[in-house]
Amino acid sequence: EGKFVEGQLIALTKKTGKILWQRKFNKPFLYFSIAAKHDLVFYSAETKGGSGNKRTVEGVHLTTGKTNLKFSVTEPEDEKRRKNTWPIQFSDGIMFFDNGIVFYELPRGKVKWKRKNFHLKGSSQPVEMGRRVYMQTTDGIVALDVGSGKTLWTKDVIKEKATKVIHTGNHLCVTESEKGWFSETHTMSLLNASNGTIIWKYETEPILGNVVESREAVIFTTKDRLIALDKKKGKKLYRIKLPWDDEFSYHSVSLRNQEIIVINEWNVAKWNTKNGNLIYHHQFEPLCPIMTTQERMLEQKKMGRPVTGMTTTAFTYNSSMNKAWYTSKFN
Numbered sequence: 001e002g003k004f005v006e007g008q009l010i011a012l013t014k015k016t017g018k019i020l021w022q023r024k025f026n027k028p029f030l031y032f033s034i035a036a037k038h039d040l041v042f043y044s045a046e047t048k049g050g051s052g053n054k055r056t057v058e059g060v061h062l063t064t065g066k067t068n069l070k071f072s073v074t075e076p077e078d079e080k081r082r083k084n085t086w087p088i089q090f091s092d093g094i095m096f097f098d099n100g101i102v103f104y105e106l107p108r109g110k111v112k113w114k115r116k117n118f119h120l121k122g123s124s125q126p127v128e129m130g131r132r133v134y135m136q137t138t139d140g141i142v143a144l145d146v147g148s149g150k151t152l153w154t155k156d157v158i159k160e161k162a163t164k165v166i167h168t169g170n171h172l173c174v175t176e177s178e179k180g181w182f183s184e185t186h187t188m189s190l191l192n193a194s195n196g197t198i199i200w201k202y203e204t205e206p207i208l209g210n211v212v213e214s215r216e217a218v219i220f221t222t223k224d225r226l227i228a229l230d231k232k233k234g235k236k237l238y239r240i241k242l243p244w245d246d247e248f249s250y251h252s253v254s255l256r257n258q259e260i261i262v263i264n265e266w267n268v269a270k271w272n273t274k275n276g277n278l279i280y281h282h283q284f285e286p287l288c289p290i291m292t293t294q295e296r297m298l299e300q301k302k303m304g305r306p307v308t309g310m311t312t313t314a315f316t317y318n319s320s321m322n323k324a325w326y327t328s329k330f331n
Helices: 079-084 293-302 309-318 320-327
Strands: 007-012 019-025 029-035 040-045 054-061 067-074 088-090 093-096 101-105 111-115 127-129 132-137 140-145 151-155 161-167 171-177 186-192 198-204 217-221 225-230 236-241 252-256 259-263 267-272 278-283
Touching (some): 040 067, 127 161, 217 252
Antiparallel strands (some): 040 054, 093 101, 101 111, 127 132, 132 140, 161 171, 171 186, 225 236, 259 267
16 A cells, blocks of 8 residues: 555566566556467556546557557446456456446457446456356346346345355355455355356355365365365365464365365365365465565554454455466466
8 A cells, every 4th residue: 555656567588588678657557467369468557536537458569568459448436346346358358347347359449348237246356157257236146148248147136245256167156245355254155157046055254265166065265164065955064174273364275186275375285075084284484474464464463453364355355466366376
């Protein structure tokens, strides 16, 4: 939150490290991403104004640094939405969620379709899977067709603020809470991604990472537990204490050969998917320990500020420095 002085976007050659081009900026980026198919890097900087103001998005040629296309998007009416909803990039375009939803075609940057009647709700980032985008709006959980912009289904049964919308590859997981991130108890719903039907609901502590799905179970973590639920009925299969004491670091959960792997800033561990037996746990030293989430949050705690695992999650979602983490998860 300090004063941003100056930053640079630099392109280097892989073989030699020679600078191809560079640009200086006096405002921090809201986001930037690369559309490799079109040899473009897209970025947009923050604006000083509030809702209704225009923000410029530029598409720069990767090799030369020349601006190939430029267009404006309107800042959202909800100030918080500006920080925790960023565009989704596809091979044929970019989808923005600023005021309503707009799909810009690539590489020309022309508007393909626009939906002004959408108002996002909650604090979850819209998620894409199989040319569909899932999100929470004021009308409910919505599935949208990427190509046409048409609504495929809407379900208004989830009434509270959605904190996570996650597609597991087969199902849609949605967590909701009246108080958003900072509620002690969240409701997790498993939905049929094809039609939005709710299969089951489960009350849980806040989920501190992503959700994965095995043959038999839906698996996720809280600040100190690994939990597996039966896919068909949501019945608890096992609830295991994590082999570390760190309530602040965000978890990355993955499946490999039907085994569960959980990584945070300080640890990596693996369990058997069927019975939850621990296979191994290693603790490691981060490259720069002073910058870890744990250090930052403990410092805040000493200053008398209320911090929890969900403070970390909210901070991660709202910090532009960490947005890249969600599109480049580590292995």
